[in-house]
Amino acid sequence: MKILTASQLKEADEITIEKQNISSEELMERAATQVFNEIHTRLQGADILIKVFCGIGNNGGDGLVIARLLIEHSYNVKVFIVNYSDNRSKDFLSNYDKIKNLSRDWPVLLKGEDDFPDIKRGDFVIDAIFGIGLNRPLEGWVAKMVNFINDSSAFVLSVDLPSGLFTDKIPEEGDAVIMANFTLSFQTPKLVFFLPDTMDFVGDMQVLEIGLDREFLSEVTPAAQLIGRQEARSLYNPRNKNSHKGSYGHVIIVGGSYGKIGSIVLATTASMRTGAGLATVFIPKCGYEIVQTALPEAMVLTDVNYEMLTDIKTDLDADVVCFGMGAGRDKSTVGAFKELLKKTNKPMVIDADGLNILSENNELLQDLPENSVLTPHPKELERLIGEWKDDFDKIEKVQEFIKKHKIILVLKGAHTFVFEQENIYVNNTGNAGMATAGSGDVLSGVIAGLISQKYEPLIAAVLGVYLHGKSGDISAEKLGYEGIISGDIAKNMGLAFRDLMSENETDSGAG
Numbered sequence: 052m053k054i055l056t057a058s059q060l061k062e063a064d065e066i067t068i069e070k071q072n073i074s075s076e077e078l079m080e081r082a083a084t085q086v087f088n089e090i091h092t093r094l095q096g097a098d099i100l101i102k103v104f105c106g107i108g109n110n111g112g113d114g115l116v117i118a119r120l121l122i123e124h125s126y127n128v129k130v131f132i133v134n135y136s137d138n139r140s141k142d143f144l145s146n147y148d149k150i151k152n153l154s155r156d157w158p159v160l161l162k163g164e165d166d167f168p169d170i171k172r173g174d175f176v177i178d179a180i181f182g183i184g185l186n187r188p189l190e191g192w193v194a195k196m197v198n199f200i201n202d203s204s205a206f207v208l209s210v211d212l213p214s215g216l217f218t219d220k221i222p223e224e225g226d227a228v229i230m231a232n233f234t235l236s237f238q239t240p241k242l243v244f245f246l247p248d249t250m251d252f253v254g255d256m257q258v259l260e261i262g263l264d265r266e267f268l269s270e271v272t273p274a275a276q277l278i279g280r281q282e283a284r285s286l287y288n289p290r291n292k293n294s295h296k297g298s299y300g301h302v303i304i305v306g307g308s309y310g311k312i313g314s315i316v317l318a319t320t321a322s323m324r325t326g327a328g329l330a331t332v333f334i335p336k337c338g339y340e341i342v343q344t345a346l347p348e349a350m351v352l353t354d355v356n357y358e359m360l361t362d363i364k365t366d367l368d369a370d371v372v373c374f375g376m377g378a379g380r381d382k383s384t385v386g387a388f389k390e391l392l393k394k395t396n397k398p399m400v401i402d403a404d405g406l407n408i409l410s411e412n413n414e415l416l417q418d419l420p421e422n423s424v425l426t427p428h429p430k431e432l433e434r435l436i437g438e439w440k441d442d443f444d445k446i447e448k449v450q451e452f453i454k455k456h457k458i459i460l461v462l463k464g465a466h467t468f469v470f471e472q473e474n475i476y477v478n479n480t481g482n483a484g485m486a487t488a489g490s491g492d493v494l495s496g497v498i499a500g501l502i503s504q505k506y507e508p509l510i511a512a513v514l515g516v517y518l519h520g521k522s523g524d525i526s527a528e529k530l531g532y533e534g535i536i537s538g539d540i541a542k543n544m545g546l547a548f549r550d551l552m553s554e555n556e557t558d559s560g561a562g
């Protein structure tokens with residue numbers, strides 16, 4: 052699903068009005084009716100007090116339509132206008148009249164702190180104060196109003212996006228932003244819904260299709276793409292019956308040191324459970340028995356050194372080399388990695404200490420084979436590219452970095468982002484149960500396993516991140532969030548593939 056900017060959405064809005072020959076008020080009615088339908092489906096006429104807070108722009112207009120439809124369906128509704136300006140939008144005004152005609156009373160005008168209404172735990176608050184038109188931080192009593200709603204412990208549903216949240220920048224410390232429990236967003240999600248700095252404002256999120264012009268939507272270059280099941284499915288290559296293990300490639304996983312051989316077992320298991328035809332590990336001698344015992348399916352080559360890597364002899368014709376997990380950063384390991392980079396010309400997967408070595412030896416970045424996939428978590432990324440001011444600054448810095456070195460970067464997190472050239476892919480599978488040691492090692496193995504099966508490195512990264520998260524969701528369903536360990540994510544990879552192609556998505560109940 053495309054993630055568009057506020058200005059692209061406004062353009063889509065205008066084109067839709069023109070091409071479908073409808074008024075902007077009709078489009079507002081259509082969009083807000085979708086919100087009403089979602090609320091009505093969930094509440095089923097429940098007798099709770101619904102307090103709708105409307106601004107005076109079109110987000111407020113949406114709020115008025117939603118309130119009118121709720122009143123028409125006999126809900127107990129109280130409407131408040133957060134009257135921050137006299138500059139009311141045209142469609143706000145016509146809906147203001149409509150609601151007055153229906154309820155025979157004007158909504159309550161709020162003009163300052165003295166007017167703040169009671170909001171209790173148990174109330175249902177609809178936040179339609181600001182939408183994508185926000186152009187400066189909230190100030191004065193309006194900011195206080197937002198904090199007042201946040202302090203109320205009422206359930207808050209935000210229309211389009213939480214009021215006070217910008218679509219293209221991160222709020223400053225102390226800025227007032229609604230902390231929504233749920234956000235119903237029009238047509239496309241906004242990028243800020245997925246960034247670590249801002250995702251907590253959004254709560255659970257659902258996108259409502261409001262019938263904007265299809266041609267515009269299909270042609271516009273998005274700010275990013277959200278990868279869900281449909282997108283992942285389109286990337287998947289089913290296996291051919293007439294094939295053999297050689298058809299699915301050979302992965303070499305290089306890494307490990309004394310006490311950290313488990314990371315190699317995890318990554319290699321993951322690459323095999325993702326479908327690699329053959330897997331070889333290259334590890335220090337101390338790991339020989341561990342790997343042969345834990346994973347007899349893999350072949351094992353060892354370094355001359357017992358505890359760490361010092362000389363990586365891989366004359367095998369592998370389809371992909373994955374380097375870094377558990378490798379440590381000893382000088383001799385750095386030297387061995389340097390040599391490995393020199394003799395590898397196919398895209399590699401680099402994780403963990405591989406990334407740390409690159410951060411400490413920047414000159415090695417130029418030896419990375421083109422289209423190699425780097426998989427840092429935020430701390431590893433900071434070591435690679437330096438500090439950033441906020442998430443938007445981080446995105447800019449990452450894009451500069453990947454263009455300079457011609458690589459693909461997988462930034463791991465609650466929503467993992469894949470960066471390739473100008474493109475950004477945002478993952479939507481996975482859950483907090485995956486915040487457990489070794490789940491990143493599993494991801495590297497998954498991506499390497501896909502590359503070995505001839506997926507392009509970019510596709511392997513995007514599909515790999517999706518499947519890894521899905522396997523985490525399936526694991527959470529079986530074991531509970533706390534019960535997951537990273538080996539489960541590797542073990543359930545097959546179920547993630549099965550889910551991809553089954554009629555109904557596995558309902559993981561996870562994010």
Ligand SMILES: NC(=O)C1=CN([C@@H]2O[C@H](COP(=O)(O)OP(=O)(O)OC[C@H]3O[C@@H](n4cnc5c(N)ncnc54)[C@H](OP(=O)(O)O)[C@@H]3O)[C@@H](O)[C@H]2O)[C@@H](O)CC1
Pocket residue numbers: 060061063064078079082106107108109110111112113135136138140180181182183184185186187188189190193210211212237238261
């Ligand atoms: N295609 C779609 O997606 C569709 C979108 N639709 C809906 O339209 C919404 C966008 O509506 P919108 O453009 O009228 O902007 P909105 O957010 O209501 O507020 C703008 C007002 O706020 C003001 N203002 C700004 N910042 C301020 C501040 N800090 N403090 C105080 N004032 C501030 C600014 O005035 P200014 O003072 O800058 O002149 C202006 O008056 C969108 O989110 C969705 O809900 C649907 O109905 C149909 C399809």
Ligand SMILES: Nc1ncnc2c1ncn2[C@@H]1O[C@H](COP(=O)(O)OP(=O)(O)O)[C@@H](O)[C@H]1O
Pocket residue numbers: 427428463464465466467480481482483484485486487488489490491492493494
């Ligand atoms: N809250 C979360 N929601 C979704 N995925 C998560 C969450 N926390 C961690 N993950 C995933 O788990 C993996 C953790 O990787 P990493 O930090 O490298 O762990 P390790 O170094 O222990 O292997 C990443 O793929 C990340 O996206």
Ligand SMILES: [K+]
Pocket residue numbers: 110178179180181182209210211212213214
């Ligand atoms: K809102």
